[in-house]
Amino acid sequence: MRDFRQVAIVGAGKTAFGAFDGKDLRTLAVEAGRKALANANAAPEAIESFYLGNFAGPEFTGQNHLAPYISTALGMAGIPSTRYEAACASSGAAFFQAFFAVASGVYDVVMVAGVEKMTCQPTPRVTEILAGAGDCATEVNAGSTFPSLFAMIARRHMHDFGTKREHLAAVAVKNHSNGALNPDAQMRKTITLEQAMNGRPIAEPLTLYDCSLISDGAAAVVLCAADRAREFGAKPVKVLGVAQASDFVALDRKPDITTFPALRAAARKAYAMAGVGPKDIQFAELHDCFTIAEIVAMEDLGFIERGRGGFFSFEGGTRRDGPMPINASGGLKSKGHPVGATGAAQICDVVQQLRAEAGDRQLARHSLGLAQNLGGSGATCVVTILGVD
Amino acid sequence: MRDFRQVAIVGAGKTAFGAFDGKDLRTLAVEAGRKALANANAAPEAIESFYLGNFAGPEFTGQNHLAPYISTALGMAGIPSTRYEAACASSGAAFFQAFFAVASGVYDVVMVAGVEKMTCQPTPRVTEILAGAGDCATEVNAGSTFPSLFAMIARRHMHDFGTKREHLAAVAVKNHSNGALNPDAQMRKTITLEQAMNGRPIAEPLTLYDCSLISDGAAAVVLCAADRAREFGAKPVKVLGVAQASDFVALDRKPDITTFPALRAAARKAYAMAGVGPKDIQFAELHDCFTIAEIVAMEDLGFIERGRGGFFSFEGGTRRDGPMPINASGGLKSKGHPVGATGAAQICDVVQQLRAEAGDRQLARHSLGLAQNLGGSGATCVVTILGVD
Numbered sequence: 001m002r003d004f005r006q007v008a009i010v011g012a013g014k015t016a017f018g019a020f021d022g023k024d025l026r027t028l029a030v031e032a033g034r035k036a037l038a039n040a041n042a043a044p045e046a047i048e049s050f051y052l053g054n055f056a057g058p059e060f061t062g063q064n065h066l067a068p069y070i071s072t073a074l075g076m077a078g079i080p081s082t083r084y085e086a087a088c089a090s091s092g093a094a095f096f097q098a099f100f101a102v103a104s105g106v107y108d109v110v111m112v113a114g115v116e117k118m119t120c121q122p123t124p125r126v127t128e129i130l131a132g133a134g135d136c137a138t139e140v141n142a143g144s145t146f147p148s149l150f151a152m153i154a155r156r157h158m159h160d161f162g163t164k165r166e167h168l169a170a171v172a173v174k175n176h177s178n179g180a181l182n183p184d185a186q187m188r189k190t191i192t193l194e195q196a197m198n199g200r201p202i203a204e205p206l207t208l209y210d211c212s213l214i215s216d217g218a219a220a221v222v223l224c225a226a227d228r229a230r231e232f233g234a235k236p237v238k239v240l241g242v243a244q245a246s247d248f249v250a251l252d253r254k255p256d257i258t259t260f261p262a263l264r265a266a267a268r269k270a271y272a273m274a275g276v277g278p279k280d281i282q283f284a285e286l287h288d289c290f291t292i293a294e295i296v297a298m299e300d301l302g303f304i305e306r307g308r309g310g311f312f313s314f315e316g317g318t319r320r321d322g323p324m325p326i327n328a329s330g331g332l333k334s335k336g337h338p339v340g341a342t343g344a345a346q347i348c349d350v351v352q353q354l355r356a357e358a359g360d361r362q363l364a365r366h367s368l369g370l371a372q373n374l375g376g377s378g379a380t381c382v383v384t385i386l387g388v389d
Numbered sequence: 390m391r392d393f394r395q396v397a398i399v400g401a402g403k404t405a406f407g408a409f410d411g412k413d414l415r416t417l418a419v420e421a422g423r424k425a426l427a428n429a430n431a432a433p434e435a436i437e438s439f440y441l442g443n444f445a446g447p448e449f450t451g452q453n454h455l456a457p458y459i460s461t462a463l464g465m466a467g468i469p470s471t472r473y474e475a476a477c478a479s480s481g482a483a484f485f486q487a488f489f490a491v492a493s494g495v496y497d498v499v500m501v502a503g504v505e506k507m508t509c510q511p512t513p514r515v516t517e518i519l520a521g522a523g524d525c526a527t528e529v530n531a532g533s534t535f536p537s538l539f540a541m542i543a544r545r546h547m548h549d550f551g552t553k554r555e556h557l558a559a560v561a562v563k564n565h566s567n568g569a570l571n572p573d574a575q576m577r578k579t580i581t582l583e584q585a586m587n588g589r590p591i592a593e594p595l596t597l598y599d600c601s602l603i604s605d606g607a608a609a610v611v612l613c614a615a616d617r618a619r620e621f622g623a624k625p626v627k628v629l630g631v632a633q634a635s636d637f638v639a640l641d642r643k644p645d646i647t648t649f650p651a652l653r654a655a656a657r658k659a660y661a662m663a664g665v666g667p668k669d670i671q672f673a674e675l676h677d678c679f680t681i682a683e684i685v686a687m688e689d690l691g692f693i694e695r696g697r698g699g700f701f702s703f704e705g706g707t708r709r710d711g712p713m714p715i716n717a718s719g720g721l722k723s724k725g726h727p728v729g730a731t732g733a734a735q736i737c738d739v740v741q742q743l744r745a746e747a748g749d750r751q752l753a754r755h756s757l758g759l760a761q762n763l764g765g766s767g768a769t770c771v772v773t774i775l776g777v778d
Contacts, residue, residue, distance in 0.1 A: 059447055062529070064521030065476040068635040068768040072642075078654060080633040081769070082482045085472040087454040093471045097486060104493030132453035137413075140451070244469040246457040253461075265467060379457040380470070
């Protein structure tokens with residue numbers, strides 16, 4: 001590999017996440033894109049290439065060919081516009097590609113956006129569309145859905161490490177507590193440990209409160225060569241490391257389902273690139289599609305030793321005032337999870353903390369943060385490390 | 390932009406195109422990927438990143454998250470694996486991204502694959518899925534399908550330039566004549582001008598013989614830094630220029646529907662990058678999703694002056710023995726059009742000619758060729774120029 005240029009985020013913008021009858025997929029993406037441009041104080045003409053993360057827009061809405069469909073509406077006709085799909089890590093994957101295009105000198109200024117419009121379909125159909133991120137020939141044909149796959153992971157984690165139901169519930173309680181303070185979150189209400197423990201069963205041991213939300217939403221960032229960052233209006237955030245890795249789509253191909261090799265590989269590479277280790281990271285946005293996923297991620301990222309993630313969460317270690325604040329945004333659990341938007345939204349949330357613009361959720365230490373975006377039951381993972389001086 | 394490294398294609402492989410009941414999407418992609426690896430004499434472990442072009446696999450087959458689903462089956466678990474979607478230019482877009490990743494030094498060796506499995510759905514559903522590459526809110530809701538959109542383009546071309554029905558038919562006759570000699574083509578039969586003229590009407594003035602096929606198939610290439618090409622087994626082909634451009638998805642947003650601004654922009658950039666002009670190109674694989682599309686493409690690429698493409702075709706100018714052979718493979722019309730595979734397949738077909746491995750279809754001049762891959766009614770276009778010494 002060559003030496004690469006430094007890359008900065010100079011604009012970030014998100015829609016609120018929720019169920020928005022009046023906003024279609026393109027409206028959401030354009031809203032986020034315009035906010036990112038405004039935040040960067042950049043004209044659409046400044047953007048040289050458009051990277052769209054979207055998981056299943058055609059299945060949710062019928063519309064495909066989404067990248068030029070959106071980039072033209074943003075006033076960017078002409079430039080390369082491509083959609084990137086890697087399940088729920090689609091906009092993380094788009095960010096990964098965009099980063100290297102700028103770092104290697106292909107472009108100076110690009111936009112990464114992520115979008116998903118999910119609430120236009122009834123819940124059973126949403127579950128079916130999401131199941132397409134698993135292995136249809138084996139898992140899905142056998143009746144698996146993502147709640148059931150992550151329920152198996154939770155059960156095994158409990159069996160191997162003594163993780164308890166209340167450990168999972170503590171993740172939900174903490175994320176709801178954070179999301180209640182986030183004006184853009186879909187579910188702005190606190191819950192008690194008792195509520196979380198006694199939620200409606202979805203796939204034992206997971207209750208309704210262990211599962212992330214079905215959401216509409218979009219997020220976008222403007223990336224540029226760091227030596228051009230001063231041309232833009234917003235405080236630049238450095239992209240210190242980013243890595244993407246893959247694994248088998250079917251959970252049964254993993255020798256141990258309580259750890260994700262793609263997550264560990266992406267973390268290892270991103271840390272090496274940034275020249276930091278897990279103990280240096282001050283806060284993180286993790287992919288809590290289910291509460292157990294946040295626990296596995298904090299372990300695979302090295303924030304806590306293997307098997308101790310549940311205990312650490314229950315003891316408050318990941319709260320905003322804890323030693324390793326996780327999902328101060330509310331996470332996928334409370335903020336919402338428009339799947340194709342999630343990776344870009346996590347990056348926006350880390351940027352907000354790094355710029356000290358997180359209001360009531362602002363963390364004490366905010367110069368080095370991490371975002372971790374997962375696809376399927378671990379077949380894709382993207383880890384991004386961001387910092388400010 | 391920095392100076393970039395030279396990039397070479399060192400492996401190419403395709404499946405036959407057709408309707409294959411016994412082969413699912415992954416089977417097809419793996420077959421093409423293995424052929425490309427074998428052609429390069431490369432192990433799967435040599436591949437550093439996997440670029441999958443696919444338009445609508447989830448809608449055709451239910452399976453999403455296709456890139457790791459396929460790369461793991463090829464023995465490439467771990468590496469970044471992402472799906473690229475840009476309608477029928479999906480694998481052209483994947484190739485474009487992969488090229489720049491190698492040219493700029495991010496990777497030394499990557500694989501680009503394209504796949505589509507279409508015949509598993511009934512024709513009305515196929516038409517509906519393909520229509521998602523148009524603007525659903527306007528065109529599709531008004532009843533448009535792609536045959537009707539290209540029929541409008543054909544009518545306007547006839548009105549503006551005096552293009553005749555027999556000019557369109559001549560494109561079909563020529564492409565069938567070429568495809569009849571291609572052992573991997575879906576429809577290996579010659580047709581007469583009378584047959585083409587009197588085909589079943591699909592969307593006036595287009596008959597059945599003006600429309601490309603509904604196909605299953607896959608294609609793959611191995612790209613590497615040119616200075617490492619000697620490590621691989623096959624004769625390297627140089628990637629001299631590649632460009633992608635975009636435009637509005639809806640046809641009614643184009644001021645003139647008989648020319649595609651994205652096609653012209655991609656051509657201009659690819660020519661500039663390769664340091665050649667249209668008169669230097671010895672042969673081309675063009676995106677003849679409909680006969681009129683081949684005519685528009687040859688004009689927008691500058692092979693022939695505006696409005697003369699139909700006349701030139703009718704006079705035999707694009708036959709294998711003509712001054713500008715087009716679609717010696719048979720094109721989308723006769724070879725088949727598994728949409729996500731088409732861009733990669735065109736590149737394989739150009740590589741085959743450049744290596745003088747095209748058998749009965751081998752062209753006399755074969756050191757500089759061009760591939761042009763179109764998405765929708767011109768909202769995405771990728772132009773690639775390949776050569777050998």
